[in-house]
Amino acid sequence: xxxxxxxxxxxxxxxxxxxxxxxxxxxxxxxxxxxxxxxxxxxxxxxxxxxxxxxxxxxxxxxxxxxxxxxxxxxxxxxxxxxxxxxxxxxxxxxxxxxxxxxxxxxxxxxxxxxxxxxxxxxxxxxxxxxxxxxxxxxxxxxxxxxxxxxxxxxxxxxxxxxxxxxxxxxxxxxxxxxxxxxxxxxxxxxxxxxxxxxxxxxxxxxxxxxxxxxxxxxxxxxxxxxxxxxxxxxxxxxxxxxxxxxxxxxxxxxxxxxxxxxxxxxxxxxxxxxxxxxxxxxxxxxxxxxxxxxxxxxxxxxxxxxx
Amino acid sequence: xxxxxxxxxxxxxxxxxxxxxxxxxxxxxxxxxxxxxxxxxxxxxxxxxxxxxxxxxxxxxxxxxxxxxxxxxxxxxxxxxxxxxxxxxxxxxxxxxxxxxxxxxxxxxxxxxxxxxxxxxxxxxxxxxxxxxxxxxxxxxxxxxxxxxxxxxxxxxxxxxxxxxxxxxxxxxxxxxxxxxxxxxxxxxxxxxxxxxxxxxxxxxxxxxxxxxxxxxxxxxxxxxxxxxxxxxxxxxxxxxxxxxxxxxx
Ligand SMILES: Cc1cc2nc3c(=O)[nH]c(=O)nc-3n(C[C@H](O)[C@H](O)[C@H](O)COP(=O)(O)OP(=O)(O)OC[C@H]3O[C@@H](n4cnc5c(N)ncnc54)[C@H](O)[C@@H]3O)c2cc1C
Ligand SMILES: Cc1cc2nc3c(=O)[nH]c(=O)nc-3n(C[C@H](O)[C@H](O)[C@H](O)COP(=O)(O)OP(=O)(O)OC[C@H]3O[C@@H](n4cnc5c(N)ncnc54)[C@H](O)[C@@H]3O)c2cc1C
Numbered sequence: 001x002x003x004x005x006x007x008x009x010x011x012x013x014x015x016x017x018x019x020x021x022x023x024x025x026x027x028x029x030x031x032x033x034x035x036x037x038x039x040x041x042x043x044x045x046x047x048x049x050x051x052x053x054x055x056x057x058x059x060x061x062x063x064x065x066x067x068x069x070x071x072x073x074x075x076x077x078x079x080x081x082x083x084x085x086x087x088x089x090x091x092x093x094x095x096x097x098x099x100x101x102x103x104x105x106x107x108x109x110x111x112x113x114x115x116x117x118x119x120x121x122x123x124x125x126x127x128x129x130x131x132x133x134x135x136x137x138x139x140x141x142x143x144x145x146x147x148x149x150x151x152x153x154x155x156x157x158x159x160x161x162x163x164x165x166x167x168x169x170x171x172x173x174x175x176x177x178x179x180x181x182x183x184x185x186x187x188x189x190x191x192x193x194x195x196x197x198x199x200x201x202x203x204x205x206x207x208x209x210x211x212x213x214x215x216x217x218x219x220x221x222x223x224x225x226x227x228x229x230x231x232x233x234x235x236x237x238x239x240x241x242x243x244x245x246x247x248x249x250x251x252x253x254x255x256x257x258x259x260x261x262x263x264x265x266x267x268x269x270x271x272x273x274x275x276x277x278x279x280x281x282x283x284x285x286x287x288x289x290x291x292x293x294x295x296x297x298x299x300x301x302x303x304x305x306x307x308x
Numbered sequence: 309x310x311x312x313x314x315x316x317x318x319x320x321x322x323x324x325x326x327x328x329x330x331x332x333x334x335x336x337x338x339x340x341x342x343x344x345x346x347x348x349x350x351x352x353x354x355x356x357x358x359x360x361x362x363x364x365x366x367x368x369x370x371x372x373x374x375x376x377x378x379x380x381x382x383x384x385x386x387x388x389x390x391x392x393x394x395x396x397x398x399x400x401x402x403x404x405x406x407x408x409x410x411x412x413x414x415x416x417x418x419x420x421x422x423x424x425x426x427x428x429x430x431x432x433x434x435x436x437x438x439x440x441x442x443x444x445x446x447x448x449x450x451x452x453x454x455x456x457x458x459x460x461x462x463x464x465x466x467x468x469x470x471x472x473x474x475x476x477x478x479x480x481x482x483x484x485x486x487x488x489x490x491x492x493x494x495x496x497x498x499x500x501x502x503x504x505x506x507x508x509x510x511x512x513x514x515x516x517x518x519x520x521x522x523x524x525x526x527x528x529x530x531x532x533x534x535x536x537x538x539x540x541x542x543x544x545x546x547x548x549x550x551x552x553x554x555x556x557x558x
Pocket of ligand 1: 199226242243245256258260277279283295298346
């Protein structure tokens with residue numbers, strides 16, 4: 001049997017998280033097929049065909065898939081699921097939205113947010129905000145899995161897969177896209193950035209994030225935030241790093257004015273190098289930081305900026 | 309409009325749990341239990357819809373052991389009208405919980421079901437979507453704003469890139485994100501009143517669904533520990549370490 005990977009894309013481009021999931025899929029036995037479901041998605045289709053290790057790209061190009069509404073995508077995936085032993089998606093907000101729907105329709109359990117594959121039926125996944133790692137064995141005939149993308153390297157883009165057009169129409173008509181407010185940014189995406197600088201409640205207001213932006217420009221970094229900074233309205237929700245925000249693992253994570261609550265650590269403690277700047281020497285963030293600087297951020301960050 | 313709010317009893321979010329020494333599970337001896345924070349947000353949203361005149365009745369439901377009555381009482385103190393415990397002593401997986409909840413949905417015919425987006429113990433983020441699949445209802449997950457407009461719900465969702473707004477037909481399933489609202493604290497008089505509100509107990513078995521687990525937890529181990537780091541004295545030291553020791557900047 002083959003393995004089906006559901007692509008994350010914006011119709012024009014494939015997101016790097018798809019490449020991470022393809023790498024995860026190479027730990028399983030079988031050809032890897034990638035499903036690109038979208039509308040006017042030939043850009044994404046062409047890129048998917050180049051992902052190394054992919055044998056076949058299935059394309060469902062139709063208006064009802066444009067905004068990845070869970071009801072329609074889930075029905076489509078179920079309709080083509082017969083030949084697959086494993087169905088994998090990245091644990092993005094899209095994947096988290098449609099995959100449990102797919103598994104319930106197939107009457108199988110879902111294994112969420114896996115970080116390692118031990119065998120075709122046994123997986124590791126973090127629970128309790130990453131304070132425990134559970135090894136889970138699943139007995140269903142089909143495995144429906146979401147993948148924590150930071151746990152797997154991205155597959156290269158030097159392949160050339162066969163492309164097959166699907167004639168599948170699934171429009172349940174019970175949900176409708178109205179609008180979206182997607183932040184436009186020249187910075188790298190949080191989940192695939194090499195360097196991240198994040199601000200917390202210690203930043204005091206949204207304006208002060210400018211001092212982080214300047215450092216981010218020099219380091220080619222993405223900007224993140226704690227929940228407190230998002231809840232206080234300093235920055236938008238898509239900046240949130242943590243158990244209930246984005247999970248990141250860059251080479252360098254700089255936490256500024258963040259105390260280091262378990263829920264925040266859950267989202268960044270797999271970073272390669274962690275730097276913490278905090279004026280409270282007892283802040284828990286220092287327990288996970290490789291380099292801690294006990295200082296007022298309003299002097300330390302501009303100084304850091306000047307020295308880069 | 310009738311609203312059903314499934315809630316879960318979980319370890320309090322301030323508790324840092326550890327695996328048992330023999331790695332057979334999570335050490336939950338004597339830890340503080342609470343209502344899952346996302347479920348609290350779900351109850352609050354339902355109460356606001358009732359206070360605003362949109363909802364007429366709020367039913368809190370949980371699947372679990374009799375100890376979960378404590379969290380149902382919390383939901384009643386926050387403003388739910390009555391509660392249902394679907395009692396079972398086995399640890400039930402999201403698919404089975406969704407099947408049991410579907411049974412409750414069939415009995416109660418709510419117009420709206422509001423769940424938490426994830427429980428902070430299992431961190432599965434599955435139950436609401438599965439319930440939507442099984443009932444055939446539309447789903448609006450990770451909601452940060454909810455408006456009822458006639459036969460539809462207009463929901464703003466927190467997605468990776470920002471915010472998405474969708475319109476879904478009622479009845480529908482909504483799951484809450486953190487910024488949907490800030491839950492109130494239950495007042496003492498309301499806690500007292502909650503003790504008098506109806507709480508029905510039904511046996512999970514009576515709903516006639518298959519709740520056999522499909523996943524077996526082979527072991528629960530601690531995450532890899534990070535080596536303790538160092539405190540640098542100055543920004544110069546920091547830059548030097550990052551360049552020459554960690555080699556993460558140039
Ligand atoms: C269900 C649930 C889910 C959650 N999910 C998340 C999540 O996904 N992500 C997340 O981040 N949080 C999450 N939280 C919230 C989490 O528990 C903390 O409340 C939050 O992370 C705190 O943010 P903070 O560190 O910015 O703020 P605080 O804890 O208030 O810390 C601010 C820090 O800034 C320092 N500081 C202040 N001024 C200065 C200065 N001038 N110079 C230097 N340092 C300064 C202080 O010493 C302090 O350590 C969640 C909570 C719950 C209940
Ligand atoms: C270490 C460990 C081992 C486990 N092993 C097993 C095992 O071997 N077999 C097994 O079957 N289970 C096991 N479980 C339990 C299981 O993983 C989850 O706790 C359970 O499946 C529910 O998942 P969740 O709470 O993460 O669901 P989520 O989908 O994250 O919950 C989302 C929302 O669904 C609703 N909800 C969730 N649970 C309930 C409920 N009980 N009643 C009402 N509403 C609810 C709430 O509104 C909640 O906010 C284990 C748990 C742990 C921590």
